[in-house]
Amino acid sequence: MQQVIIAQTIEYVKNQLSGAEGGHDWFHIERVWKTTKRIAAEEGADSYVAELAALLHDIADPKFHNNDESIGPATSKNFLQSMQVDADVTNHVVAIIENVSYKGGHKSSSFSSPELDVVQDADRLDAIGAIGIARAFNYGGFKNRKMYDAAIPPKLDMTKEEYRTSTAPTINHFYEKLLLLKDGMKTKTGKRMAKDRHQFMETFLEQFYGEWEGER
Numbered sequence: 001m002q003q004v005i006i007a008q009t010i011e012y013v014k015n016q017l018s019g020a021e022g023g024h025d026w027f028h029i030e031r032v033w034k035t036t037k038r039i040a041a042e043e044g045a046d047s048y049v050a051e052l053a054a055l056l057h058d059i060a061d062p063k064f065h066n067n068d069e070s071i072g073p074a075t076s077k078n079f080l081q082s083m084q085v086d087a088d089v090t091n092h093v094v095a096i097i098e099n100v101s102y103k104g105g106h107k108s109s110s111f112s113s114p115e116l117d118v119v120q121d122a123d124r125l126d127a128i129g130a131i132g133i134a135r136a137f138n139y140g141g142f143k144n145r146k147m148y149d150a151a152i153p154p155k156l157d158m159t160k161e162e163y164r165t166s167t168a169p170t171i172n173h174f175y176e177k178l179l180l181l182k183d184g185m186k187t188k189t190g191k192r193m194a195k196d197r198h199q200f201m202e203t204f205l206e207q208f209y210g211e212w213e214g215e216r
Contacts, residue, residue: 121190129197140170
């Protein structure tokens with residue numbers, strides 16, 4: 001029965017995210033889901049709960065809904081209830097969705113679980129490395145932001161609201177979030193996977209600046 005619910009959730013999410021921005025579309029969800037399964041297996045977490053949360057975690061990303069953080073959890077809860085998923089599983093999944101996002105590094109809840117750690121690491125792994133770089137510039141282009149402007153330095157002490165509404169160049173996002181994610185991984189598997197992806201971003205930035213200045 002669990003696999004049936006997972007399969008139906010996949011179809012639901014695919015339909016809901018049809019036409020979504022390229023960095024937050026079904027393919028992002030699919031990558032996070034696959035990584036979640038891998039980490040959950042290695043860490044001994046509840047794969048069913050983690051998979052459902054991974055599949056539903058961006059069903060209504062606040063950045064595309066006027067920064068309303070209530071829509072995603074509510075939508076997910078309604079869907080799970082319509083599928084007659086057990087209440088304890090539903091509540092756990094919703095709690096993960098409420099707490100999985102980065103939010104500028106500002107924590108707003110004391111909720112924790114091994115499954116939250118798994119999904120959070122999987123989601124953050126998709127924000128770094130080659131895919132993370134591609135997603136950052138895709139979103140920057142979607143928002144018509146500059147790639148880089150030396151006159152606009154990264155801001156490392158943003159409030160949650162400043163982080164949500166920032167219009168800074170895409171390169172700044174590396175310093176304001178992406179390069180900080182490696183050290184925030186919760187699981188052993190996530191920490192291990194983050195190392196190579198983090199190094200790839202460091203190498204990319206070195207190459208980027210060299211090309212920007214005409215030195216490479």
